Amino acid sequence: MSRIALVGSGKVAWQLGKRLTIKGFAVSQVLSRTAAHARALAKTLHASWSDQWADILPDTDWILIAIRDDVIGTVAAALSEHAPAALATHTSGATPGTVLAPFFDRYGVFYPLQTFSRERKPDWADIPVCVDASNEKDLAFLRMAAEKIGKQAYSINDSQRAQLHVAAVFANNFSNHCFAIAEKILREKGLSFELLHPLMQETIAKALKQSPFDIQTGPAVRGDEATMRRHLQLLGQHADWQQVYQLLSDSIKKEHGASDT
Ligand SMILES: NC(=O)c1ccc[n+]([C@@H]2O[C@H](COP(=O)([O-])OP(=O)(O)OC[C@H]3O[C@@H](n4cnc5c(N)ncnc54)[C@H](OP(=O)(O)O)[C@@H]3O)[C@@H](O)[C@H]2O)c1
Known part of the structure; x- marks a missing residue:
């Protein structure tokens, strides 16, 4: 060639x-x-x-x-x-x-x-x-x-690559969008995004060592409904972020079989 x-x-x-x-x-x-x-x-x-x-x-x-x-x-x-x-x-x-x-x-x-x-x-x-x-x-x-x-x-092949690409969108594009929302939430309160850097690094480090499913933490997997309601209230000025929060929380609850009550 x-x-x-x-x-x-x-x-x-x-x-x-x-x-x-x-x-x-x-x-x-x-x-x-x-x-x-x-x-x-x-x-x-x-x-x-x-x-x-x-x-x-x-x-x-x-x-x-x-x-x-x-x-x-x-x-x-x-x-x-x-x-x-x-x-x-x-x-x-x-x-x-x-x-x-x-x-x-x-x-x-x-x-x-x-x-x-x-x-x-x-x-x-x-x-x-x-x-x-x-x-x-x-x-x-x-x-x-x-x-x-x-x-x-x-x-x-084409069909495998199509699936791979959807997975890549979740792993990269969507996780990066979540980082971007987190950055804006902090900025609105005058806080530095750097505060989250160690947490982000640990999230990636853990997900590379173990199944991300097995290491899920947070209010949705614990079923902490009151905390989630407070979070949704805090996001009141951003209806679209509220929707993202709700959708992701529901998905975590569903995947982990947490109760909806
Ligand atoms: N970015 C990534 O991380 C990544 C990773 C893997 C694969 N890919 C794939 O690689 C390809 C290119 O992605 P990219 O990120 O390099 O895109 P990009 O930086 O946005 O560049 C887009 C390119 O497309 C050309 N283009 C746009 N509209 C066009 C049109 N109507 N007719 C002809 N050329 C047009 C532009 O040409 P001019 O600049 O000359 O106008 C430019 O060279 C895509 O198929 C993408 O899925 C991207």
Whole structure:
């Protein structure tokens, strides 16, 4: 795979592009909707760039699509007109690989299971990369690439990956949203979010050692109804946070078989 085209220039494209390059995979071209974004990433990777899908090099070996989930199909359709023989993969946990099937004979998924941002350098040595491909040879290639850049390659099909992604939304997006609500609650009372840092660290540390189910604490699992009512009152100015509190408490009670009285 000597010619790699990176499609997109967002968080994943930047992190993946840099890691691939460090690990010896030459990204030869960056294509992205916004010219300035494509140019900036291409400069870092010493690659050529374009904001026109039709400019994809016809002899591209691997097209790595890292763009918003709901436009992957449309962009793949445009790319396939100019580089139909390439292996096309996307990086989405939530999107089936088969979204590429109408446009490419060789398609797959290259999904690094981590939360990426621009500012933080990912610890790639710890990151599992979930791969899938429409044929064995490409799967072997993607597994090799995944193991070079990440911790381990996992061959995971579309239906498994869909479940994995839902689980990841709970583990990362929802828990982070809860951290954000906690931060706002403290700020409203002039308290520092840092007060919660040791608690957050211990929560993660424990959940990595034991089943999170087994280590659940708090008023909902204890059935402390009076405390929960007081909490709901305290959240009176925030009807949406009250709903989140109630829903999560009900879910904890249900999972742990606590009585509803
Ligand atoms: N962020 C994560 O932690 C993470 C982790 C694993 C997998 N993923 C997956 O990786 C993919 C990219 O995510 P991201 O977080 O890198 O997204 P992002 O930072 O928000 O970047 C979005 C990218 O999509 C492009 N884009 C948006 N609308 C477009 C359109 N209408 N047509 C063409 N391109 C368009 C943007 O191009 P321009 O900037 O050029 O406009 C940009 O390069 C997604 O499939 C996501 O599910 C994300």
